Amino acid sequence: MSTYKNRCFNTITLPVLLFAIFYLISPVSNAAGSIESFEFDNAQKEDVFHDLTKQLRCPKCQNQNISDSNAELAKDMRNKTYELVQSGQSKDQVIDYMVARYGNFVRYDPPMTPATIFLWLGPLLFIMFGVWFLFRLSKRSNEQDSSFDELESQRLKDILEKETSSNKES
Amino acid sequence: MADKRRILTLLIPLIIFLMACFFLFKGLYTDPRKLESVLVGQDVPEFNSPDIYDLEKSHGTEIFKKQKLLLNVWATWCPTCYAEHQYLNQLAAEGIYIIGMNYKDNHTKAIKWLTDLKDPYKISLFDKDGMLGLDLGVYGAPETFFIDSTGVIQYRHVGDINAHNWKNELSAIYENME
Numbered sequence: 001m002s003t004y005k006n007r008c009f010n011t012i013t014l015p016v017l018l019f020a021i022f023y024l025i026s027p028v029s030n031a032a033g034s035i036e037s038f039e040f041d042n043a044q045k046e047d048v049f050h051d052l053t054k055q056l057r058c059p060k061c062q063n064q065n066i067s068d069s070n071a072e073l074a075k076d077m078r079n080k081t082y083e084l085v086q087s088g089q090s091k092d093q094v095i096d097y098m099v100a101r102y103g104n105f106v107r108y109d110p111p112m113t114p115a116t117i118f119l120w121l122g123p124l125l126f127i128m129f130g131v132w133f134l135f136r137l138s139k140r141s142n143e144q145d146s147s148f149d150e151l152e153s154q155r156l157k158d159i160l161e162k163e164t165s166s167n168k169e170s
Numbered sequence: 171m172a173d174k175r176r177i178l179t180l181l182i183p184l185i186i187f188l189m190a191c192f193f194l195f196k197g198l199y200t201d202p203r204k205l206e207s208v209l210v211g212q213d214v215p216e217f218n219s220p221d222i223y224d225l226e227k228s229h230g231t232e233i234f235k236k237q238k239l240l241l242n243v244w245a246t247w248c249p250t251c252y253a254e255h256q257y258l259n260q261l262a263a264e265g266i267y268i269i270g271m272n273y274k275d276n277h278t279k280a281i282k283w284l285t286d287l288k289d290p291y292k293i294s295l296f297d298k299d300g301m302l303g304l305d306l307g308v309y310g311a312p313e314t315f316f317i318d319s320t321g322v323i324q325y326r327h328v329g330d331i332n333a334h335n336w337k338n339e340l341s342a343i344y345e346n347m348e
Contacts, residue, residue: 059309088206
């Protein structure tokens with residue numbers, strides 16, 4: 001009886017304990033990710049900054065933007081972006097600044113260049129090819145229909161003629 | 171004639187498939203983490219960076235205009251740099267001019283590193299806040315820039331320099347620079 005009680009007690013405490021540990025740890029790990037505070041001259045600059053940090057890609061941790069990433073490099077890039085925005089640079093100027101250093105890789109919205117032209121024109125080419133193909137296909141089936149008509153209409157005519165002549169006889 | 175055209179039309183999907191195969195296969199052997207530097211073919215950007223041994227003294231682009239050289243980006247927090255360091259000592263002993271750039275590091279640790287492991291660098295820059303690194307498009311350590319005697323960046327190598335890649339590809343790039 002007492003052993004049963006013990007088992008019961010144990011199975012209940014383990015999840016409770018785990019929960020307790022989880023809740024104890026989680027605020028600590030949240031606090032570990034540093035939250036930087038940037039102060040802006042005006043709300044417009046703040047918007048530009050937030051836009052930029054979402055648009056710029058971190059070269060170190062490749063599938064994150066510099067606003068999401070905790071990498072040291074992303075932090076530097078955020079600081080630099082802040083500095084440039086505060087000094088009155090426009091969005092395009094900041095993007096150009098980063099592209100001059102890290103290449104088009106840092107942009108989540110890549111421009112049209114000889115290397116990427118296929119990505120832009122590829123879908124268009126595919127659609128044009130598809131339309132052309134469908135057009136050819138329907139044209140061919142039309143042709144086939146008419147050639148079928150020529151042969152068959154002759155036969156049809158013959159049959160009809162026979163029919164009418166036999167009808168007249170009867 | 172009509173048959174021939176039919177066969178050609180039927181080959182189109184195969185050709186597209188083979189092209190896709192080619193690109194996907196190539197993708198298997200390229201490391202997406204290795205980015206090409208946009209600074210290749212350009213001058214080293216203007217900068218002003220302190221010397222690691224004498225923080226009062228500062229260096230600018232004039233140090234890149236005397237001879238062809240390697241600019242090695244390193245830090246004590248980077249384990250690969252540790253592995254690379256011995257080989258850099260060897261290259262320096264062979265007479266290759268190397269400039270070091272200590273990137274986002276602790277000054278005391280960096281000095282200790284250079285004293286303990288020997289210093290292969292003719293000049294050592296100290297880039298505490300990583301802003302020279304940012305201007306050079308550095309996104310990690312180690313990285314090595316190959317710079318010719320006119321101060322133009324000819325190549326950027328991401329990752330460590332070792333006996334294997336130096337012999338196979340990098341020494342040729344270095345030799346071909348003026």
